[in-house]
Amino acid sequence: MSSPFGSLQESLSIPQVTTNETLRELHSKDESYHAPVKPEIVVYPYNAQDVSEIMKIAKHYRRPVYPFGVGSSLEGHVIPTEDGISIDFSEMNDIIEVKEEDFLVKVQPGVTRTQLNKELKKYGLFFTVDPGADATIGGMAATNASGTSSVRYGVMRDQVRDLEVVLADGSIIHTGSLAAKSSSGYNLNSLFVGSEGTLGCFTELTIKVSGIPEHIVAGRAIFPSVDDGVEAVVSILQAGIQIARCELVDEPSIEKVNAFSDTNYAIKPTLFLEFHGNEAGLNQDVEFTKDIVNEHGCSEIEFEQDTAARNKLWEARHTLAYAFIHDAPGKKMMTTDVCVPISKLAGAIKHARKLVDASMFEGGIAGHVGDGNYHITLMFDRGNEEEIQAAAALNEEIVKYALAVGGTCTGEHGVGIGKQKYQAEEHGESLFLMEKIKQALDPESRLNPFKLVQLKN
Amino acid sequence: MSSPFGSLQESLSIPQVTTNETLRELHSKDESYHAPVKPEIVVYPYNAQDVSEIMKIAKHYRRPVYPFGVGSSLEGHVIPTEDGISIDFSEMNDIIEVKEEDFLVKVQPGVTRTQLNKELKKYGLFFTVDPGADATIGGMAATNASGTSSVRYGVMRDQVRDLEVVLADGSIIHTGSLAAKSSSGYNLNSLFVGSEGTLGCFTELTIKVSGIPEHIVAGRAIFPSVDDGVEAVVSILQAGIQIARCELVDEPSIEKVNAFSDTNYAIKPTLFLEFHGNEAGLNQDVEFTKDIVNEHGCSEIEFEQDTAARNKLWEARHTLAYAFIHDAPGKKMMTTDVCVPISKLAGAIKHARKLVDASMFEGGIAGHVGDGNYHITLMFDRGNEEEIQAAAALNEEIVKYALAVGGTCTGEHGVGIGKQKYQAEEHGESLFLMEKIKQALDPESRLNPFKLVQLKN
Structure with missing residues (x-):
């Protein structure tokens, strides 16, 4: 009764469940600077029923679950915070249906952005959200990813028409419909997009696509x-x-x-x-x-x-990040990610440049100027406490500035582990509402716990 | 202790609180065919503090509250369902600030669409959502209104950057920031937009505006x-x-x-x-x-x-609705409002036409073809039981068809009283989630009760 291993192996097939050291290691980290933590076990569901089964077993053995796409997140979203199950969606990577006339595509969460665009090209269509990394569609929805083209086409939240979601109790729901707009019920699509796996696991996504521009x-x-x-x-x-x-x-x-x-x-x-x-x-x-x-x-x-x-x-x-990485072998990249009202952007970038110049780091600043989101890319040594502190302090200064001018602590990377500590300052009283929602949907805090919203137990 | 009248009069000023028969009558109905019900009392808040006070008094006297804009809703949203307080936002109609560079405007909820556009014109800007009626911005946000231009500019939900909301307990929160995009916290903007006054009352809205096209x-x-x-x-x-x-x-x-x-x-x-x-x-x-x-x-x-x-x-x-209204003096207008995937639209409109032709009604069909939303406008006699039944049956057939092809029971008018009965069929298991959210945010069901989500007590 003390471990989910046997139950998972009974419910799923043998190759779907592993405690292999290398695979646990692979699921202990993302592309961020946050310290790795290995999951107890890694499972590879084939479908929503598998995920539902995993949820029930996780509940029974009181283990948290950590959804995992390709591990390209930048704030530690996929890193376990305690003993538990990493759910790797790489086996759920089918493009289920391209609905040309409706400008929609239905995919499994493990489909990657480039995989999808390769298929869509046959139809003269493309998927508009481009965060740089070849992330999975599930992961991009979980963090409300965006990128260079969101100024015109919108962010991930704007693309999601319907999600199939497995909830903490193993039940399977849909959050939307195929209609282009709706005024029916509370908008669950937008609540789940950006929820970082803390309210449920996506097992199918119906998303908007666009015609390739002439x-x-x-x-x-x-x-x-x-x-x-x-x-x-x-x-x-x-x-x-x-x-x-x-x-x-x-x-x-x-x-x-x-x-x-x-x-x-x-x-x-x-x-x-x-x-x-x-x-x-x-x-x-x-x-x-x-x-x-x-x-x-x-x-x-x-x-x-x-x-x-x-x-x-x-x-x-395009070369910018590589130039910094190449120049700092063995160091880890940290990327700040605030977004400010566009009227405050010039001031914010100047402030950021001053901070970087006064710091021990070289840093590149690039801004998605159309929507006020900008990043400082800097390299630091994760083995050097002074550098860790200095990088964290710089990140904090950038966040405080953004919040002071009416912005947000994260424009597109998400909260994960790294922006947890700014949630209270950014959201004020409305953080209580978020906690109430988490409490109502995941009362035992089994879904990616300690990310985004922390329940006080 | 049995009535909120005295307390409201103490907290607000005299002209803000009324039980005048004509004013109660005015707040008993909207532009829909749903039967009027008079509120016990009508109050006119001047600011968020007034609304907060009203909420506290409503809680103390266990009275529900019913937010009211100009009463242009089409599904009975503003109609009281039991003795309670109609909150009329017409005194909160200031355009607080036009932030030109950020393409944002901050308004009070009682500002109407044409009032806003008149002001914005001075800046070469316009507000893109056009539902036809000269509704208030607060009301449009409450129902996630849209209209003819949403195919290009999006629906009301796409415009809202931040809301100031007074919750059931009287606390005042903000749901967003001034940043054009954010991946921080759960997306409360989209949850509150379209919540039809069932989760809180909007007291300030920061919304996107666009440049007037060249x-x-x-x-x-x-x-x-x-x-x-x-x-x-x-x-x-x-x-x-x-x-x-x-x-x-x-x-x-x-x-x-x-x-x-x-x-x-x-x-x-x-x-x-x-x-x-x-x-x-x-x-x-x-x-x-x-x-x-x-x-x-x-x-x-x-x-x-x-x-x-x-x-x-x-x-x-533009003449379509008038042609029907003019031709049926003394009758009430009913407008269906489903939205289907665009690939299903031609079939849906043909089906709708057949239904209308086989019915006792003449009816006009107009579709927002770009997003699959279409309306049948028909006139019926609210004093004639046979006509009432026939109109309701026709509406139901239209809804069932839309749901069967993956659509929604309401594209832009909202749930209110009229679409309540289709929520379970449309949302399935996810309706329980909506109920949990309502329960978490308004446990005593004081906010526009029996609309959108009904709590089982």
């Missing part, structure tokens, strides 16, 4: 200051020009990229842009954009249309 | 069949053309409009379109759209650009 134009513009770059973006948005992607990279980051790639980019705040639409419309957008950026002191702007030239143009942005 | 083109296209019209829209969407508004009206509705307006529109399924963007892009969209509709058998298509000509072109759509 025409894509990418641009790169150089500004005298971060302020000018941000103001230019605000002006572009105010002019009603739809930006599909929009990233600002600051001077020291460009310098780092130059050193790493042996390139010669101007060491200036650089704005990367992308527009999706029809050719005539984009030509007009490009001309208008040129006028606007010039008004904001832009010294150089170039646009490219074909795929190879566009990729080349974005290279400095 | 260029608008409206179109009207005539098709041999409803199928052709719907398929044309799917093809337009698949071609990646962004439609801003898109409405399909069926033949008998056009016939009714002709009789009412003395016009001579072709009695054919008619598609009304609108595109927002830059001039060059829209010209290309229009040409492409012409090709597509022609492939789907369109016999006539025309486009207009200037405001007067666009309004004229949309006239038949």
Whole structure:
């Protein structure tokens, strides 16, 4: 009665249950800097019934469960906090149905973003959320992932039409319907998206997809200051020009990229842009954009249309993280992730740059300027207590600043372990509501406990 | 101790509390066909503190509260279900702040849609959700309203960045932040939007606004069949053309409009379109759209650009409800409101037309084709039991059909009294979750009780 191992092996098939040391090790960590903790056991469900069975056994043996996609989370979401079961969804990776006419696709949670886009391409469709990592769709829904293109297409929460969810008691529910909109009942889709496995495990997701744009134009513009770059973006948005992607990279980051790639980019705040639409419309957008950026002191702007030239143009942005990682062998990456109102973004990035410059770290700053989300990427030594403290202190300063200007402690990476301590400050009284919801849905705190909301027992 | 009247009069000022018969009568009904019920008392809060006080008094005297905007709801949301307090938000109608750079506006709940748009126009901005009625922003958020333009700009839930909410115990919380996106905590914004006053009362809303489009083109296209019209829209969407508004009206509705307006529109399924963007892009969209509709058998298509000509072109759509109301003096309007996957829409509209033709009613069908939401407008005599039964039966058939094809019982009007009985069928097991949430947040069921979710006591 003291261990779920035997029961799990009886309920599932032999290869689905393992205590193999290497596999436990693999499920002890994600891509974050948070310290690994091995799960007691790793299970690989094939379907919702398996997950339901796992939940019942977990309940019986009072073990917590930790859902696991590919482990690309950045705040320790998949790391066990106590002895328990890591549920690996890699065997549930079927693309169940592409509903072309409805612009919907139904997938299992273990499907990855690139796997999905490869399939959708056959239909002239694509999945719009691009967080960089080749994460699973289940994991992206669990953290409400977003990325460079969310300024136009929205975040993960905007894409989810229906979820099949296994709850703490093993019951299987659906959170939505196939209708494009609904005013029926409480909106459970949005409650479960971003719940980080703390309210249930997703076993099927029906999500929105979009038509591949007829025409894509990418641009790169150089500004005298971060302020000018941000103001230019605000002006572009105010002019009603739809930006599909929009990233600002600051001077020291460009310098780092130059050193790493042996390139010669101007060491200036650089704005990367992308527009999706029809050719005539984009030509007009490009001309208008040129006028606007010039008004904001832009010294150089170039646009490219074909795929190879566009990729080349974005290279400095894409190389940024590698430049830092490559330069700091053996160190761990920490990425801050606040999001502020766009009117506060220029000030926030300047503040962030000052902090980094005054710290012991080099750090690159890149912002999803269209929605006010920006990241500092820095490398630190997890074996060095001074560096750990300094990195944590810097992260905290960044969060405090964001909260003070009406922002959030995490724009897209989620709470996990790392942003737990800022929940009370960010949400105030409404944290009690979140706790009530957790209490109502998972009273024994069996689902990814100590993440996002902590129940006081 | 048996009545809240004295306490309310002590806490608020005299003109804020009334038991005037005419005012109680005014707060006994909305624009729906549901039977009126007078509240015991009507109060007019000036601010969140007043609402908090009302909640505490309501709790002390065990009286339910019924939030009231302008009473434009269509499913009896504002109608009292037992003796209690109608909270009228008309005195809380300040536009608190327009945050131009952030594309945000902060308003009190009693601000109406046209009041807001009049103010926003000064900034070159507009509020995108257009449900037809001049509803309050608070009411629109409470029902997750949408309308003709949601295919492009999203529904009310997509616009809400932050809500100030007074909970059942009188505490005042915020559900979001000013950040454009967040992965922090459970998403309370989306839970409260569409909760129909059953979880709390909104006292302040921060919502997204958009730049007024540079260029608008409206179109009207005539098709041999409803199928052709719907398929044309799917093809337009698949071609990646962004439609801003898109409405399909069926033949008998056009016939009714002709009789009412003395016009001579072709009695054919008619598609009304609108595109927002830059001039060059829209010209290309229009040409492409012409090709597509022609492939789907369109016999006539025309486009207009200037405001007067666009309004004229949309006239038949706008006149539809009036044509029915005018033709049935003394009768009440019932509007069905299901939403189905777009792949099921043509079939659903044909089914609806057959039902109407076989019924005792004339009825107009108009569909927000871009998102699968369609309405039958019919007039019935609320004094005639046979007509009441027949109208209810027709509504039920429409709902059952929508649920059978993966749709929802309400696309935009909400649950209120009218769609209560379909919640179990639509949501299945997840209705228990909704009940748990209601129980956790409003354990005494004091907030708009018997709407949306019914607690079993």
